[in-house]
Amino acid sequence: MTSIRHFPATHPLPDWRNFGVMLRVLLGVNGLALLAALVQAGDIGKWLGSYLQMAAVVEPLLLVELGLLSLARNALWRLPLRLGQACVVGLAGVLAAALFLYARSLSLVEAGVAARAVLLAMATAGLLLAYFELRSRALSPAQAEARLAALNARIRPHFLFNSLNAVLSLIRARPQQAEAALESLSDLFRAAMRDPGELVSLADEIDLGRQYLELEKLRLGERLHVDWQLAGVPMDLPIPPLMLQPLLENAVYHGIEPSPEGGAVTVAIRQVGEELRIVISNPTAGQLPHAAGNQMALANIRERLALYYDLEARLETEAGDHRYDVRITLPCKRKTH
Amino acid sequence: MQAQNPLNILIVDDEPLARDRLRTLLSDLAVQLPSVVVGEAANGLQALDFLRDHPVDVVLADIRMPGMDGIELATHLGRLEKPPAVIFCTAYDNYAVQAFDLNAVDYLLKPVRAQRLLAALHKLPGPRPGSELLAGIGQEMRGGGRTHLSCHERGRLLLVPIGEVLYFKADLKYVTARTAEREYLLDEALTHLESEYADRFMRLHRAVLVAKTALAGFEKAAGDDAEAYGWALLRGVPEKLPVSRRQWAPAKALIKHS
Numbered sequence: 001m002t003s004i005r006h007f008p009a010t011h012p013l014p015d016w017r018n019f020g021v022m023l024r025v026l027l028g029v030n031g032l033a034l035l036a037a038l039v040q041a042g043d044i045g046k047w048l049g050s051y052l053q054m055a056a057v058v059e060p061l062l063l064v065e066l067g068l069l070s071l072a073r074n075a076l077w078r079l080p081l082r083l084g085q086a087c088v089v090g091l092a093g094v095l096a097a098a099l100f101l102y103a104r105s106l107s108l109v110e111a112g113v114a115a116r117a118v119l120l121a122m123a124t125a126g127l128l129l130a131y132f133e134l135r136s137r138a139l140s141p142a143q144a145e146a147r148l149a150a151l152n153a154r155i156r157p158h159f160l161f162n163s164l165n166a167v168l169s170l171i172r173a174r175p176q177q178a179e180a181a182l183e184s185l186s187d188l189f190r191a192a193m194r195d196p197g198e199l200v201s202l203a204d205e206i207d208l209g210r211q212y213l214e215l216e217k218l219r220l221g222e223r224l225h226v227d228w229q230l231a232g233v234p235m236d237l238p239i240p241p242l243m244l245q246p247l248l249e250n251a252v253y254h255g256i257e258p259s260p261e262g263g264a265v266t267v268a269i270r271q272v273g274e275e276l277r278i279v280i281s282n283p284t285a286g287q288l289p290h291a292a293g294n295q296m297a298l299a300n301i302r303e304r305l306a307l308y309y310d311l312e313a314r315l316e317t318e319a320g321d322h323r324y325d326v327r328i329t330l331p332c333k334r335k336t337h
Numbered sequence: 338m339q340a341q342n343p344l345n346i347l348i349v350d351d352e353p354l355a356r357d358r359l360r361t362l363l364s365d366l367a368v369q370l371p372s373v374v375v376g377e378a379a380n381g382l383q384a385l386d387f388l389r390d391h392p393v394d395v396v397l398a399d400i401r402m403p404g405m406d407g408i409e410l411a412t413h414l415g416r417l418e419k420p421p422a423v424i425f426c427t428a429y430d431n432y433a434v435q436a437f438d439l440n441a442v443d444y445l446l447k448p449v450r451a452q453r454l455l456a457a458l459h460k461l462p463g464p465r466p467g468s469e470l471l472a473g474i475g476q477e478m479r480g481g482g483r484t485h486l487s488c489h490e491r492g493r494l495l496l497v498p499i500g501e502v503l504y505f506k507a508d509l510k511y512v513t514a515r516t517a518e519r520e521y522l523l524d525e526a527l528t529h530l531e532s533e534y535a536d537r538f539m540r541l542h543r544a545v546l547v548a549k550t551a552l553a554g555f556e557k558a559a560g561d562d563a564e565a566y567g568w569a570l571l572r573g574v575p576e577k578l579p580v581s582r583r584q585w586a587p588a589k590a591l592i593k594h595s
Contacts, residue, residue: 157428158401158429160428160429161447162428162447164447165352165355165358165449166355166358169354169355169358170354172361218354219354220352221352257403258403260404285403
C-alpha cells in the first residue's frame, strides 16, 4: 500500500518530475539571479540588462540540470540522503564548469570566471536543496499525518442519526433491509476511521460512494436519483481516501434535502490523457452554494489534494442557475516504487 | 391527567421511515398513553393544510424539512386561536437544541426512545416557545426569514409566500402585504419584517418596504409634496409607492445595478 512517506512534498530530496517542484526550482533560481543582477548592476537602470545577460547562462544550465535530475530521480532516491544531495550540487558544478570551459575554448571568457561560475552554481543548488529539506521537514510524515487526520472528512452527525433512525424503523417490518443498511453504515465508518495516509483504489472509493447513496436513498426515498457515468475508468488507480463521499454528502445535503421534490445527483468520472476528472453535480434547490458547511468540506478536500499531489491536482466549483458542479482533476500516475 | 380521550397526533417529517418509527413507538405506548395518529405530513405546508380541517392535540414535528421547516411551522401554529402543542424532533441541530435547553422547551432527539416520547407527551402542555425564540432559531438555521407569512381571515389561517409579496405598507394599526392578486392584513411590525428580509426588501419610506425585484422605475414628485420626495413604480400593479428624500438615491441606485 502506498503510504504518505512517499509523497513528493515529504521527501527531503524532492521529486524532480513533479510539476510543483519544477516550478519552485525555476522561480527560486530566477529569483536568486534577479538578486545577483541587482548586486552586480550598481545602477538600477542596468538591472534588467544585467539580469538578461546572466539569464543567457543560467537558463540553459538550469534546464539541462533539471532534465538530468528528473532522469536520475529514482537513482538519487536510492542513495543515502547526504550523498544524493552532494550529487545534485556536484552536477550543478560540473555542468557550470562544462559550459564555461566550452566558452573558454572559444576564448569568450577569462580563466577566473569559470571557477566563480562553478561556485555560484553549486551554492544555488545547495540553497535550493536546503529549502526543500526544510519544506519536507515542515511537512514531515508525522506532521502531515496529523494534519491529514484532522482534515479527514467527517461524516455529518445529521446523516448518522437520521440513518440510525431510519434503520430502527426498518427492523420490525423489513429486517433484511435493516441488516444491509447497518452493514453499509459500518463500512462507511470503517472508511472514515482508516489511516488517512493510505491510498485506496478508485473502485473502492466508488463502492463506498454507492453505499453511502444507498443509505441516503433509504431516508429520502423517491426524492433522490443518482446517475453514475463511469466510462473506461482506471478502476485500480490509487487515490486519496474519502474524496468522493464528502462531496456526495454535500450534494445530497445542499441539493436534494432542501427540495420537497428532490432531484438527481450526477457523478461523472473519466480519464482524459494523463488526468482523472471527477465531476459531481447537483441541483441548487434554491440554496446558496456558499453555505458555510459546503465551503468547509471543499477547503478540506483542497488541502488534502495539496498534501497528496502538491500542485498537480485541482478542485473547482461552478455555480450555475440550476446546478452546482464540483470538478476534481487528479494526475493519473502510479507510484513507481 | 385526563387520559380518557386518546391524544390526536399529527406526525410531520420529510422522511417516510422517520414517520413510521414514530407511529410504531406510539402504538407501543398505547397501553400507557392512548393516542391516535390522525395524519402525517412531509413538511410544514402540508401540516398546516391538514390542520385547517383536522384539529389535533399534538404535532410531532421534525426541525429540518424542505418546503417549510418545523420551526416555521411552529411560528404559524402559534397564531392559531387554539394552537396544538408542538414537540420538536431532530437528529442533530446544535443551535436549536441549545436554544430549547435554555428556554426549557422540550424536544426529542432522533433516534427517538419510547420512554422519552412518553415523558414528553406526559409533560404536555409544556412551555410554548415564543415567537422571538423561534425567529432566532429559524434565522440561524436557514440563514434567512420565514418562507411564508401568515394572517387570519374569518377564523382561518392564510399563508402568503414571501416571494409573492410586492410591498409592505404600514398603516395606523396594521401592516398590509400586497401581492399581484390582493392585499393581506398582517399582524407584524414593519421593522421586524425589514430585518428578517433585509436581502429581499428595501425601505422606501417610513411606512413602506418594497421587494427589490418589484421595482420598475421612479418618478419625481410634482412640486413640493410633503408626503413623498418621489414615487416608485412597480411591476404588475398600478399603484405608486412614496419614496422619502433619504431613500431616493439608494433606491435609484438599486434599480440601476439590476
